[in-house]
Amino acid sequence: MFTCAVEAIIQRIGLTSVTVKRTGVLAVLVVTVIVATLTYSVLRNFDRQHTEMQEWQSRNLTRQVEWLWTSTRIIKHQQSLLHSVSNFVAGKPGYTKEKLMNDFDIYWSWYNSLDAFNGSYYELLMEDQHFDDSARSMIMELGESAAGLQQRAAEHLQRLEILLQSSNRADVAMTQAVLQETETVRTELTALGEGVVTLMRQSMQAQEWSAQRLTRRLSVAFMTITAVVSLCVLGLGFVILQKLESNIRLRGMNKKLTALYREQSHQAKLMEKLAFQDSLSGLLNREGYYRELRAVLDEGGTHGVVFLDLDMFKVVNNAAGRKAGDDLISHIGRALMNECREFCSSTAESVYVCSDCGCTPSRLGDDEFAFLCQNYSEARFEQFVDKLQRLFSPLVFTYKDRQFRLTASIGAYYFDAHAHTDDSVMERADAACIEAKRMGGNRARYYTDQNSLVSDRQSDMRIIEQIHSAFDHNRFVLYYQPIVALTETGYQPYSYELLIRMIGTDGTLVPPGAFLGVAERYGLMPKIDQWVVYEAFNWLEHNDIGSAGITCLNINLSGLSINDIDWIEQLVEEISVRSIDPARVCFEITESAALYHSGLSNLNVLKGAGVRLSLDDFGSGFSSFENLENLPVDQVKIDGAFVRDLDSNATHQEFIRAIAAMCHALDKFTVGEFVENEASVNKLRELGVHCAQGYYIAAPVSLETLKIAKSATEVA
Amino acid sequence: MRRKIAFKSIRLTPALLITLWFLPGLWLAAADQPVPQPSGPVILEITGNVAVKNFEHGVQLDYDMLTALEQVELEIDTPWTKPGTRFGGILTRELMEFVGASGEEIHAVAMDGYSITIPFDDLVNFDTVLALSMNGERMRLRTKGPSWVIYHPDDKPEAPDTVLNSRMIWQLKTLEVR
Incomplete structure (x- = not known):
């Protein structure tokens, strides 16, 4: 009391x-x-x-x-x-x-x-x-x-x-x-x-x-x-x-509350992290990136965005497995973060946003990355883009003793926040990236308000729609272009290269350059390859080309298809099931596809099935004679760029002479593409090239018109 | 109000004893004038170790001889008297000096046969009075006279009452110093 x-x-x-x-x-x-x-x-x-x-x-x-x-x-x-x-x-x-x-x-x-x-x-x-x-x-x-x-x-x-x-x-x-x-x-x-x-x-x-x-x-x-x-x-x-x-x-209670508060804020941060961070790369995810971007747009000012797309990511995924792909993304995430830090010499701890320079590396999709460079001057932005490009020229990634050399297509856009929405900014950066990709990748392209990348991009979308529609409505058609063997005085039929053509929704023929590039960029090539191969096999079953003196049908395979072992095995199975002679089939592949990861071993699998192999576009890019020796190809098709002006370009003549000599030594058949006049034919003959192909000899024609009686061969 | 006695007692017992030791010598020197014989009836005899004598065993004193000595009058409470009773007489200490007494104790005998031994120290420690008068009147035998040894222990609270009471001998006849 x-x-x-x-x-x-x-x-x-x-x-x-x-x-x-x-x-x-x-x-x-x-x-x-x-x-x-x-x-x-x-x-x-x-x-x-x-x-x-x-x-x-x-x-x-x-x-x-x-x-x-x-x-x-x-x-x-x-x-x-x-x-x-x-x-x-x-x-x-x-x-x-x-x-x-x-x-x-x-x-x-x-x-x-x-x-x-x-x-x-x-x-x-x-x-x-x-x-x-x-x-x-x-x-x-x-x-x-x-x-x-x-x-x-x-x-x-x-x-x-x-x-x-x-x-x-x-x-x-x-x-x-x-x-x-x-x-x-x-x-x-x-x-x-x-x-x-x-x-x-x-x-x-x-x-x-x-x-x-x-x-x-x-x-x-x-x-x-x-x-x-x-x-x-x-x-x-x-x-x-x-x-x-x-x-x-x-x-004590105060301390507990403080601890609780800290923990809660930590939890909140963690939640935020989970919501806005990409777990694989450690960078911001799409939501996080767009949140930042919208915040920047609300603030105003001038900023830069970068859209980065890996050139061969699918290849890594397909070749070395999903785990390798994941590791690669994680590796790139770290590399990009470091790049940002290096660029502004930051010591900031923040995971997403470099608080010193306001750079925000993010991962938007599978192999798509983006950067938001807040309040950068235009010059500084360009420096940053240069630095990024240097990082990817190429970025070497090692997975289980295998080295991958990665390049990226980079689209950059410097903009005034007042004039844009998040979508319009990203659309432009994406368009610049696609342009870079279209130009062969491994480069950076800037979108300026004067060029028309966005409309190109939009036409790409239309083309993709057309491709899908073509599959659905069977609007692809096969053409063939003869390859002739050069004789001492003239030439005689040797083989046919199958070429694909697409009929547009309006009934007109779409040139291959207009849709193949898009198909390649958007990963549609394997599907096209499959269609071509099956169509070709069907045709071969009904036509005996041997009776017409034709050695084989050349079918183009894209890099993605070559590197997909499952698909290759299906292909081999298909050949064995069908009543066709494997020797009548010749797959044309590019050197880069062949040398890519599992490409070589897959080629050996194909070779083992008895088909012929032809190395396409030899001489362009990073071709080397050393690689030629190792590749299990029967044919080498010299890049058209060397053949087209063969009659007037002495350098190209010497180059082709070397290739021909080399292939001769390696016991490989040589073909010259894009032959456009007789002088070139003569030159090829003179240089020791075995075959020729081109508009001068014959333009591509629809395969439907070619019927070679099978019974005749059966009789023979 | 009780009148305080003029003599301040000296508490140093050895010093006093030494003094007392030398006193007989002094009185021997003064013996040229011998104590006179009592002219009236003898009311007190002091025998034993006394320096002066007027008879064979010591000194015989009559009332006049005692009243000739320095007198004091004190108000003392006793169990036998009414409060406020005043006693007149001489300090026992003075008397002992007068007769040149030396020793350790005094054996006192009363007329009715009562006797008691008083230590010499008491004479030092207390003011003890040989009372001859009570309330101004000479004490008769029937009022505990002719002389009464009375202790004045008012300023000595530590003294045990009963013991001191027993030493207050009245109708005193002889004092033997030994």
Whole structure:
């Protein structure tokens, strides 16, 4: 209750814990001092009372002893006096009148003592505070009786004195009788004294009891005071401790809350990370990127975006498995982040946004990356794009002892935020990227508001739609272009290269350059290849080209198809199932596709199936004679660029001569493409090239028109 | 109000004892004037180790001889007298000097045969009075006269009452110094 009260007071005053402590200590001190003073005065009072009582009792006891002594002596001296009187009367020698009077005086002196004793005794009794009024009146009565008796005794003694002083012995003898009377008075007097002594004893007992009561009271008071002081101290201590404890508890709770808050914000960050971060690359994902982009667009200012597309990502995925693809993405993520950091020499910890330069590397799709370069100057943006391009020229990625050399097509766009939406910006960057890809990849293209990349991109989409539509409605057609073997004077049929053509929705023929590039960029080539191969196989089943002197049909296979082992195995299976001679089939592949990852082994699988292989476009790109030796090809088709102006370009002549010589040495058949005039034919012949192909010899024609009677061969 | 006695007691017992030791010599030197014989009835005899004598065993003193010495009057409470009683007489210490007493204790005998031994130290520690008068009147035999040894222990609260009371001998007859 006490602590409650103290707490209530503290709460009302609104003391802080420090003042509580100070006030508490001060209050305890004050209370302690007050209690100590009280205790001291009570003890002092008790001590005084006790001392007084002891003195009183001591005096009382002394008087009791003296009273007993006096009573005894008075009897003794009375007898002594009686003895003297009888001896004096008898006339015994030595018992003179003088001695008699001496004995009488001594006897009287004891009466005097008794008198004085009684007088002082009553006074002493009256001093005692323990007697009540009735007892006091009794004492008074006793005193009066005693005084009366004393008076009577004095009268007797005076009568005795007169008798004793008489010279007549008979008179003296009479004193004996008088003494007997005196004795009666004395007895009464001593009896009275006994009453007084009894009273005194009662008084002493009362005093003793009172002392005990006093002691009890004192001990109770002392205990109460001690308890109060202890409670005071304990209570205040408790309150202070509670305050301190609640303080500590508050602090602890605060700490916990802070920790909880931190954890929550950490969780929130984690959630944000999960929502806006790409788990594979560690970069921002599409949502994260667009969020940043929209924020930038809202702010205004000029910024740059980069759209980056890996050139051969599908190949990695197909060739080395999805795990390799994942590793590659993760690798690129790190590389891009480092690139950004390097570019601005940042030490920022942020995962997504480089806070120093405002560069935001992100992954938008499988192999598509984007950068948002906030508040870059145009020059700085161009530097950044250059740096990115250098990173991908090429980026070497090693997976399980296999090296992949990756290039990327980069589209960049520097824009004013006020004039754009997120979609319009990304569309332009994407268009620039597609342009770069169209130009063979491994390069960066800037979208400027003057060029028309966006509309190109839109036409790409239309073409893709057309391709899909062509598949659905069987609007692809096969053409063939003859390849002729050069003889000493002229040439004779050797083989046919199959070419695909697409009929547009409007019924007109779409040139291959218009849709094959798009199909390649958008990964549609394998599907086209499959269509061509099956169509060719069907045709071969119904036409015996051997009877017409044709060695084989050349079918083009794209890089993606070559690198897809599953598809290759299906192809081999198909060849074995069909009733066609594998030797009548020749697959044309490009050098880059053949050398790409699993390309070589897949070619060997094909070779094992008995088909012929032809290396297309040899001489362009990174062709090397070393590779030529290793490739399991039967034919080498020299790139058209060297053949087209063969008649006038001496360098090309020497180049073709070298190729022809080399192929001759390697026992490979050589073909010259894009032959456009007779001079070229002659030149090829002169240089030792085995075959020729081109518009001069024959333009591509629909395969449907070519029917070679099968029965004829069967007969043959 | 009780009148304080003029003599301040010296608490150093050995010093006083030494003084007392030399006193007889002093009194021997003064013995040229011998103590006169009592002219009235002898009320006190002092025997034992006393330096001066007027009879075979010591000094016999009558009332006049005692009242000739320096007198004091004190108000002393005793259990046998009414409060406020005043006693007149001589300090026992003075008396002992007068007779040239030396020793350790005094054996006192009363006329009624009561006797008690008073240590010499008491004379140093307390003011003890050989009372001759009570409330201005000469004490008779029936009022505990002719002389009464009374202790004045008011300023010596540590003294036990009962013991001192027993030493307050009245109707004194002889003092034997030994």
